[in-house]
Amino acid sequence: MGLTRHQPTIHLMGTNRASLLRSVLGFLTGAFLADCAIAAIFFSFYSLPATDDPRNHTGEAFALLMLVMGVAGGFIGSRGLSADFMSDLLWPVGLVYGIVIFLCMLSSLSFGEAAIMVGFASVGVAASATGALLLRKKFPPQAG
Amino acid sequence: MRATLPKTIGAVAVLFSLLAVQSVFGYYNPATGSWLSRDPVGEPGFQLGQRTMGTPRVGPVAALHQPNRWINRDSAPDGNLYQFIYNSPVMFVDPFGLDIWVVADADGLIRHRWAVGNNADGTYWSSDFMPTANNMFRRLNCRGQINFAPNGSFNPTNLTFGYVIERHTIVSQSATDAARDYAKKRAAQADQPRYDACGNNCIDWANGLAWFAIGRQIRENLDEIKNEKQH
Numbered sequence: 001m002g003l004t005r006h007q008p009t010i011h012l013m014g015t016n017r018a019s020l021l022r023s024v025l026g027f028l029t030g031a032f033l034a035d036c037a038i039a040a041i042f043f044s045f046y047s048l049p050a051t052d053d054p055r056n057h058t059g060e061a062f063a064l065l066m067l068v069m070g071v072a073g074g075f076i077g078s079r080g081l082s083a084d085f086m087s088d089l090l091w092p093v094g095l096v097y098g099i100v101i102f103l104c105m106l107s108s109l110s111f112g113e114a115a116i117m118v119g120f121a122s123v124g125v126a127a128s129a130t131g132a133l134l135l136r137k138k139f140p141p142q143a144g
Numbered sequence: 145m146r147a148t149l150p151k152t153i154g155a156v157a158v159l160f161s162l163l164a165v166q167s168v169f170g171y172y173n174p175a176t177g178s179w180l181s182r183d184p185v186g187e188p189g190f191q192l193g194q195r196t197m198g199t200p201r202v203g204p205v206a207a208l209h210q211p212n213r214w215i216n217r218d219s220a221p222d223g224n225l226y227q228f229i230y231n232s233p234v235m236f237v238d239p240f241g242l243d244i245w246v247v248a249d250a251d252g253l254i255r256h257r258w259a260v261g262n263n264a265d266g267t268y269w270s271s272d273f274m275p276t277a278n279n280m281f282r283r284l285n286c287r288g289q290i291n292f293a294p295n296g297s298f299n300p301t302n303l304t305f306g307y308v309i310e311r312h313t314i315v316s317q318s319a320t321d322a323a324r325d326y327a328k329k330r331a332a333q334a335d336q337p338r339y340d341a342c343g344n345n346c347i348d349w350a351n352g353l354a355w356f357a358i359g360r361q362i363r364e365n366l367d368e369i370k371n372e373k374q375h
Binding site: 046048052054055056057058059060061062063064067103106107108109110113116 | 249252253254255256274275276278280281283284289310341342343345346347348351
């Protein structure tokens, strides 16, 4: 009985939220914000090697962060711009953390190095999620 | 009655396991300070250590290892029994007596690692794996290059600033020799592996050589035990 009574509400909230345009805009916004935030924080703590030094892996770490968090931030932004509630972002954010930790394990990073990478990922996640939610507040989705 | 028997056996087993702590090579009884069974490694670890290192080693390996007991005192000079494993008995082990190290640069977001082993003549071999691309995005997956130095002066037991020991695995000289020969052969091959920042990088290469030596050592020990049983 209860399910039948709430069904129209669920139907209404689930429609016209994730249009292609909103998804694409959300993706681009999230990716841009995540990469910008990570780059800003990264260069305040580290610098890329001036000369080509194959022993120095800072550039690789930065490139990997930009690529992974570009996609991850875009994913979060896309979900955030079409979200009904803030809690809709929980599983994308959890998934992104899972992927980042998995990549750190795949790269055989030490705990300290992995913690720094996860810290940078957190900056990107926070930037993309905040940006997408603010954008959603400014341009709320049309129901119906 | 029949149901209580397994419970009794189980309880006795639990009590026994509380008294005896299983170490790598058998059960150790902390109450008596001795192992309940003979260390299967036995003397070879000690003998190899003496022959190849020349001087007594720091730590338990330096002590004369007889079946079931040490007959002289641990030679740790400052009384710190964990010095020989850099005060980190969780991260480092010293089961056999000789060395292969994974050394890392002290600084950097992702620190470069390479493997170092001893040649038994006071020199050390080293091997590392580096990307060959000069673009940071291309370095994520590019042609790699294995560098092998057969007789270096880099001494991992006396490190200067700028380097840290990330891992120190103790294996026999023959196992470090096997790892050295493998690294040398691999470095000479034309089709060196691709360097992949996420899957096949300097960390994997250095740790892979250490694992190679451990695997070789375990095989040697098993062969030795098998031969002892046959004779």
